[in-house]
Every structure is written in C-alpha cells, then in structure tokens.
Amino acid sequence: MKLVTNWRAVLRHAWSVRLLLLAAVLSGLEATLPLLAPYLPIPDRLFAALTGLTVGAALFARFLAQKGVSDAGPKDQAD
Template identity: 50%
Template structure:
C-alpha cells in the first residue's frame, strides 16, 4: 500500500468539515481537562465537555465518509 497526500491537501484541510469537527473535538477535550483548574469559577457539569466531544467526534466520522462538495477546486 502506497500512501500519498493529495496535491490539493491544503485546500481540502481548510474546507473539509471532518477536519473542522476534529479540531472542535480537540478544543472540547482541552476544555474538559482545563475545567478542574478553574475550580468552581464555572458552573458547568464536568461530563458536558466529554459528551460534546464524543458527539462532535462522531459527527466528524460521518462527515469524513460523506462526499463533500467544493473540495475539488
């Protein structure tokens, strides 16, 4: 198996919803880690960011499988 990047990978990375959703999942995971450091300043349930991160990751998986328009340009 030979792996190679698409010649248009920069444009794809900027436009693909799967990439955007994976970045959002990373931000939510970071927020989940940072929440205990705020020590009661925010009244957000600790599991909220974990659940949101899981949902966004699942959405990224679905977006990766769906053909996305306007990525060929």
C-alpha cells in the same frame, strides 16, 4: 500512504477537519475544567460528551461528498 493531490483544499474546506479541531478544543476545555470548577457551574463529563459527539460527527462528515473538496480526479482514487 500518500497525500491526496488537493490536500490544501481539504485542509481549508473539509468539515471533518473543522470538527476534529473543535474536538481538540473541547478536549482542552475538559482538561482545564477542574481549574474553573469553583467559578463555573458546569456538569461533570459535559465536555467529554461533546467531544465524543463531535468526533462522531467528524467521522460521519469524512464520508460525505463536500463541495470544493470532493472533486477528486481519477489519480486521487485509491489504488
């Protein structure tokens, strides 16, 4: 396994990375929700559902051509 040559651009611009970071934040909110439950009327499993949808969107975004990160040359292709 090796990194793509434009990994810095992928890290900065890829929607899949952004969506996975959002999923991590939502997962953290789900973990802290029991502490906030007395103060906020938030439905059960809301953050779990949002996290699942976000991860699904990240998976979908991973396969879309994205301007600025999809300009892979021949050496970036899988062997």
